[in-house]
Amino acid sequence: MRRILIGTGIFLLVVGAVAVGGMLMVDRSGYHYVDPDLSLGPNAGDRLKLETRFTKPPEAKVYIVIDRTHNRLELRKGSTTTLSAVCSAGSGYLLKERSTDKRKGRQWVFDTPRGIHRIRNKRTDPAWKRPDWDYIEKGEALPRNSNDRIETGMLGAYAMDLGDGYMIHGTLYERLLGRGVTHGCVRLGKNDLATVYKECPIGTPIYIY
Amino acid sequence: MRTRNIKQVLSLGLASLLCVALVDVSSAADKPAADKPTADKSAPAKPKAKTKAKGKAKEPDLSAVAPPRMFGSAYPANPALKSWLAEAGADSFYLVLDPPGRTLQLVLGGVVIRTFEVAEVKMATPRRLAGAARLPKDWHERVWTGAKLDPPHPGARTEIVGPEIGTASGEVLVPPTPEEAIPVPSMYRIRFAEGLTLEMTGGVAEQKGTLPPTELPKGFKEKIRMLREGAPDPLRVRLTLQPDAYSEIYRALPPGTDFVIVHGGS
Numbered sequence: 001m002r003r004i005l006i007g008t009g010i011f012l013l014v015v016g017a018v019a020v021g022g023m024l025m026v027d028r029s030g031y032h033y034v035d036p037d038l039s040l041g042p043n044a045g046d047r048l049k050l051e052t053r054f055t056k057p058p059e060a061k062v063y064i065v066i067d068r069t070h071n072r073l074e075l076r077k078g079s080t081t082t083l084s085a086v087c088s089a090g091s092g093y094l095l096k097e098r099s100t101d102k103r104k105g106r107q108w109v110f111d112t113p114r115g116i117h118r119i120r121n122k123r124t125d126p127a128w129k130r131p132d133w134d135y136i137e138k139g140e141a142l143p144r145n146s147n148d149r150i151e152t153g154m155l156g157a158y159a160m161d162l163g164d165g166y167m168i169h170g171t172l173y174e175r176l177l178g179r180g181v182t183h184g185c186v187r188l189g190k191n192d193l194a195t196v197y198k199e200c201p202i203g204t205p206i207y208i209y
Numbered sequence: 210m211r212t213r214n215i216k217q218v219l220s221l222g223l224a225s226l227l228c229v230a231l232v233d234v235s236s237a238a239d240k241p242a243a244d245k246p247t248a249d250k251s252a253p254a255k256p257k258a259k260t261k262a263k264g265k266a267k268e269p270d271l272s273a274v275a276p277p278r279m280f281g282s283a284y285p286a287n288p289a290l291k292s293w294l295a296e297a298g299a300d301s302f303y304l305v306l307d308p309p310g311r312t313l314q315l316v317l318g319g320v321v322i323r324t325f326e327v328a329e330v331k332m333a334t335p336r337r338l339a340g341a342a343r344l345p346k347d348w349h350e351r352v353w354t355g356a357k358l359d360p361p362h363p364g365a366r367t368e369i370v371g372p373e374i375g376t377a378s379g380e381v382l383v384p385p386t387p388e389e390a391i392p393v394p395s396m397y398r399i400r401f402a403e404g405l406t407l408e409m410t411g412g413v414a415e416q417k418g419t420l421p422p423t424e425l426p427k428g429f430k431e432k433i434r435m436l437r438e439g440a441p442d443p444l445r446v447r448l449t450l451q452p453d454a455y456s457e458i459y460r461a462l463p464p465g466t467d468f469v470i471v472h473g474g475s
Contacts, residue, residue, distance in 0.1 A: 031333035031334065031335060031336060031341070031445055032333055032334055032335075032336050032341025032342075033331040033332070033333040033445075033447060034331065034332055034333070034341075035330070035331065035332070063320065065322045065323075067323075067461055068461075069387050069391075069460050069461040070387050070457065070460070070461060071387070091367075091384045092366060092367070092384075093366070093367045093368070093369055093382075093384070094366050094367065094368045094369070095368075095369050095370075095371060096368060096369070096370045096371065097370075097371050098370060098371055098372075098373065109366070114302075114463050115300045115317070116300050116317060116318045136371035137369070137371055138372075139371060139372035139373060139374055139375060139376050140374065140375075141374050176383065178386070179383065179384055179385075179386060180384050180387075181383065181384055205318075205320075207317045207318065207320055207322045209302065209315065209317060209322055209323070209461060209463055
């Protein structure tokens with residue numbers, strides 16, 4: 001009887017020690033944290049392939065990266081950043097049109113679209129054809145004549161079209177750079193806009209995140 | 210007699226300890242990798258992996274968490290890397306963790322658009338009796354899809370209604386800065402559809418309110434929760450970042466971003 005007791009005690013002691021040890025090794029959250037086993041990885045050749053593929057954009061030497069959340073624009077040549085500028089991207093607001101006899105109750109979201117875009121066209125002293133949402137936001141009646149929508153001087157000295165009405169252009173309100181105040185376009189200060197316009201040919205890719 | 214009593218007490222104590230540990234393990238047996246419904250609803254729809262069958266599951270069986278994209282043996286060392294290379298030209302966002310290089314990169318269309326330094330990488334699995342569940346064999350061969358922030362960004366989209374014609378005040382509505390609009394919690398997670406969770410640390414709290422469970426009073430309460438609910442994620446990767454990077458990722462990470470781990474051969 002005595003031997004059985006002692007044997008059981010030792011057995012439980014060992015098991016208990018293992019259990020306690022195991023519990024002490026885990027995080028309070030119930031997880032066991034370890035360093036990842038790095039020895040399982042691909043060989044150096046794979047890694048070289050990765051770096052070659054992803055640190056040098058294959059399709060263009062010059063490209064633009066825009067952080068639409070923090071309102072930052074970078075102009076890069078390969079892996080070198082040649083310009084880091086403060087910009088203004090979309091406000092993210094949702095504009096609703098009042099529904100009346102003549103108005104349909106449309107709505108617009110003022111986001112700068114994420115993804116890959118390209119400069120499709122470049123213009124100097126661009127004119128702006130005001131879209132419907134600009135009239136609705138300002139409480140103005142829509143013009144009957146299309147030519148009445150044209151305004152000059154609003155977009156600064158240059159504009160670069162990205163398609164679907166989105167542009168990189170200048171602004172009359174440089175004090176608001178750094179805040180998301182636009183209707184989806186990207187605004188730049190005067191000097192930065194001139195640099196981007198000069199450095200980026202048509203077809204330059206733009207990566208927006 | 211006295212010695213016998215001491216031994217008996219010791220045995221009983223150890224037996225109790227063993228029972229507690231066993232109960233712990235059985236209670237914490239893995240439940241299906243439930244994806245918490247706290248995600249950003251604006252995340253684009255992605256083809257989801259098959260979820261595990263409902264019901265009791267004794268073992269975590271991480272291999273049963275269906276990967277969305279598994280690839281053949283042509284690239285046995287790291288199929289995820291091959292897939293990533295193949296899809297790099299697509300208009301999709303990837304987070305790429307390189308543990309030996311200590312970097313986390315945001316990639317779009319094959320171009321690294323942002324690189325963050327990572328101070329420390331830890332991988333974690335739910336605890337077991339003596340240690341933890343094993344890492345799934347193919348953890349480094351998967352593309353983990355559909356990033357969702359937990360907690361999600363606070364607040365809804367601001368709505369404005371166009372004024373009546375001729376009644377506009379001319380007042381310019383100035384939106385808040387990103388720092389004002391999206392305060393960052395002291396710890397947040399990025400959950401992926403297949404059960405992997407990135408646990409981001411290293412930042413400074415900017416908001417109060419809803420926080421991940423580990424921000425709640427720790428210790429006994431947390432243990433009770435774990436015993437009751439089990440481990441929520443089959444696999445976690447804890448990344449310790451610089452405060453700036455920590456905040457930037459929380460604010461700017463595109464919803465639905467995918468994730469791959471590149472490793473070895475540095």
